[in-house]
Amino acid sequence: xxxxxxxxxxxxxxxxxxxxxxxxxxxxxxxxxxxxxxxxxxxxxxxxxxxxxxxxxxxxxxxxxxxxxxxxxxxxxxxxxxxxxxxxxxxxxxxxxxxxxxxxxxxxxxxxxxx
Amino acid sequence: xxxxxxxxxxxxxxxxxxxxxxxxxxxxxxxxxxxxxxxxxxxxxxxxxxxxxxxxxxxxxxxxxxxxxxxxxxxxxxxxxxxxxxxxxxxxxxxxxxxxxxxxxxxxxxxxxxx
Numbered sequence: 051x052x053x054x055x056x057x058x059x060x061x062x063x064x065x066x067x068x069x070x071x072x073x074x075x076x077x078x079x080x081x082x083x084x085x086x087x088x089x090x091x092x093x094x095x096x097x098x099x100x101x102x103x104x105x106x107x108x109x110x111x112x113x114x115x116x117x118x119x120x121x122x123x124x125x126x127x128x129x130x131x132x133x134x135x136x137x138x139x140x141x142x143x144x145x146x147x148x149x150x151x152x153x154x155x156x157x158x159x160x161x162x163x164x165x
Numbered sequence: 166x167x168x169x170x171x172x173x174x175x176x177x178x179x180x181x182x183x184x185x186x187x188x189x190x191x192x193x194x195x196x197x198x199x200x201x202x203x204x205x206x207x208x209x210x211x212x213x214x215x216x217x218x219x220x221x222x223x224x225x226x227x228x229x230x231x232x233x234x235x236x237x238x239x240x241x242x243x244x245x246x247x248x249x250x251x252x253x254x255x256x257x258x259x260x261x262x263x264x265x266x267x268x269x270x271x272x273x274x275x276x277x278x279x280x
Contacts, residue, residue, distance in 0.1 A: 054208075081265065081266075083265075083267060083268070085268075090272070090273075091272055091273070092169075092254050092256075092270030092271050092272050092273050093209070093254075093268070093270050094270070095267040095268065095269070098265040098267055100265065105265055106265050106267065109267075141208070141209065143209075143268075145266075148265075148266075151197040151214075151216045151258060151266060152266075153199065153211045153214055154211075154258075154268060155211075156201075156208045156209040156210070157208055158207065158208040159208060
């Protein structure tokens with residue numbers, strides 16, 4: 051399919067471990083977003099890329115969270131020294147263009163559980 | 166800042182009943198408004214959108230009208246089906262400080278339709 055792909059679907063880690071979550075956006079999509087969805091809540095914005103440039107990281111909850119998109123396509127969200135409050139579903143979304151109120155296309159998410 | 170308030174759930178209706186899920190928003194600019202749906206075990210999917218005042222978005226029998234005067238975007242369907250059982254999220258996108266159109270979501274409304 052040509053949708054947004056995220057891997058892994060599920061990740062279990064012990065507190066203090068580092069994790070890396072991958073997002074493959076729809077080919078050719080310029081904008082890429084990461085969101086965090088806690089249980090029973092709506093997604094909350096983490097960070098935004100326009101091609102390879104990370105233009106907004108205002109939603110990252112701490113300096114343990116780091117995201118990159120080095121070639122303007124695949125993106126990785128890394129969480130260092132994980133804590134239990136990091137347990138959530140992490141969603142990636144992409145959209146075709148900038149500034150045109152285009153809808154965002156979401157992946158199925160990675161469910162992260164920190165023990 | 167931007168915010169979205171939507172009707173708390175869960176909502177349980179009988180098949181063929183009329184559905185309304187209320188959504189109001191606060192935004193500093195001129196946002197686009199969206200309804201996303203999350204079916205069990207699946208990712209977020211765009212249901213409908215409206216990009217300016219008085220626009221009506223519609224899809225799969227669902228409708229919502231962008232009401233600037235009441236800052237609302239209520240979701241309606243005349244006759245619901247069992248297959249409409251899902252979690253519904255109201256969201257807005259507004260140009261952020263860095264030009265990105267990050268989404269601000271409501272908390273979601275879980276809808277269950279019983280035969």
